Amino acid sequence: MTTPLNPFVALRRQLHKIPEPGFKEVKTQRLLLDYLATLPGERMEIQTWKTGILVHIPGNNPSRRIGYRADMDALPVEEETTLPFRSTHPGWMHACGHDFHMAIALGVLTHFVHHPIDDDLLFVFQPAEEGPGGAKPLLESEIFNARRPDMMLALHIAPEYPVGTIAVKPGILFANTSELYIDLVGRGGHAAMPHLANDMVIAASQLAVQLQSIVSRNVDPQEAAILTIGKLNAGTRQNVIAGKARLEGTIRTLSPETMRKVKDRIEAMVRGIGEAFDCQTAIDWGAGYCQVYNDDALTREFMDWVRTTEVRLVECREAMTGEDFGYFLREIPGFMFWLGVDTPYGLHHPRIEPKEESIEVAIRLVTRYIEWKSRQGRG
Numbered sequence: 531m532t533t534p535l536n537p538f539v540a541l542r543r544q545l546h547k548i549p550e551p552g553f554k555e556v557k558t559q560r561l562l563l564d565y566l567a568t569l570p571g572e573r574m575e576i577q578t579w580k581t582g583i584l585v586h587i588p589g590n591n592p593s594r595r596i597g598y599r600a601d602m603d604a605l606p607v608e609e610e611t612t613l614p615f616r617s618t619h620p621g622w623m624h625a626c627g628h629d630f631h632m633a634i635a636l637g638v639l640t641h642f643v644h645h646p647i648d649d650d651l652l653f654v655f656q657p658a659e660e661g662p663g664g665a666k667p668l669l670e671s672e673i674f675n676a677r678r679p680d681m682m683l684a685l686h687i688a689p690e691y692p693v694g695t696i697a698v699k700p701g702i703l704f705a706n707t708s709e710l711y712i713d714l715v716g717r718g719g720h721a722a723m724p725h726l727a728n729d730m731v732i733a734a735s736q737l738a739v740q741l742q743s744i745v746s747r748n749v750d751p752q753e754a755a756i757l758t759i760g761k762l763n764a765g766t767r768q769n770v771i772a773g774k775a776r777l778e779g780t781i782r783t784l785s786p787e788t789m790r791k792v793k794d795r796i797e798a799m800v801r802g803i804g805e806a807f808d809c810q811t812a813i814d815w816g817a818g819y820c821q822v823y824n825d826d827a828l829t830r831e832f833m834d835w836v837r838t839t840e841v842r843l844v845e846c847r848e849a850m851t852g853e854d855f856g857y858f859l860r861e862i863p864g865f866m867f868w869l870g871v872d873t874p875y876g877l878h879h880p881r882i883e884p885k886e887e888s889i890e891v892a893i894r895l896v897t898r899y900i901e902w903k904s905r906q907g908r909g
């Protein structure tokens with residue numbers, strides 16, 4: 531006899547099959563709404579915002595509103611797992627665990643629809659975390675502000691920790707980020723007549739290498755910074771000199787001041803390449819996220835509480851990943867934590883297979899924490 535699948539693991543698998551880009555999470559939103567329609571409607575209020583969803587569960591005797599956020603979008607990664615429920619959208623994959631984040635949020639939400647507590651709850655299914663960023667416009671929206679929580683929490687899967695472990699720290703957890711797009715436009719030509727052309731393969735290659743000296747030579751070694759060029763495109767064929775090149779990357783720093791410094795140096799180097807190669811240059815900073823800064827008191831209290839449970843707690847270091855949940859935490863006290871999912875492949879890897887047992891661990895932990903938190907300060 532086979533054991534029936536935990537319903538939230540089953541939902542995760544359905545979500546895993548339909549990964550979608552930021553602000554295009556149409557099927558994802560539909561699937562979530564269809565599930566929510568199976569719950570007692572009189573106990574919650576469901577509203578949509580772009581491709582996101584807000585679910586308000588009124589408390590019995592509210593003195594505050596607790597918010598829980600899950601992100602919804604996926605990445606342009608071609609899945610390389612052999613899972614029976616692998617992505618059905620070519621070139622797209624839930625390679626950053628947002629399918630887990632949504633399934634866990636549904637599990638916690640379902641519990642509270644059936645067992646409301648004193649405090650109000652707001653569940654936020656937020657589009658476009660990977661880019662261009664859904665948190666900032668959502669925070670500015672009327673719909674969110676009409677139900678603005680007094681505290682917010684969220685989690686992110688962590689491949690490197692075992693199931694049954696969470697990791698967190700007060701203060702900065704994730705870095706400041708900025709996307710980076712650089713276009714170089716010179717003059718294409720015949721491979722055999724380089725003196726008549728203006729080769730953007732060489733310009734882009736030199737720039738990619740030069741940019742690496744910013745972190746090693748311009749940033750204070752005691753400050754953390756990353757400049758990764760993840761994509762470099764130029765040229766059309768082997769005997770044509772490329773007239774155009776595009777570099778795409780991301781910058782990560784632990785302070786906004788270092789971010790400014792790195793950007794200033796990029797601007798100077800790109801200007802230099804323009805001079806040296808007599809080409810046109812353009813920089814687009816794309817989406818940038820502020821750091822994820824965990825509220826000191828709430829995080830310490832959470833950590834003390836986790837120590838009373840069977841879940842293992844690790845006080846981790848800050849990571850250079852980015853998350854637009856940082857925008858929520860800039861305005862609303864709260865925290866984000868890492869959930870151990872034990873997989874040898876890291877976030878964004880085409881073979882990442884987070885362990886599904888972590889879904890139940892997280893649902894239980896978050897549910898119990900919210901219940902406990904809601905009882906705090908009441909007579």
Ligand SMILES: CC(=O)N[C@@H](CCC[C@H](N)C(=O)O)C(=O)O
Nearest residue numbers: 660661707708709780851852853
């Ligand atoms: C947790 C995680 O992996 N988040 C992403 C956020 C991406 C931000 C933005 N699109 C960028 O690339 O700068 C990450 O890559 O850290």
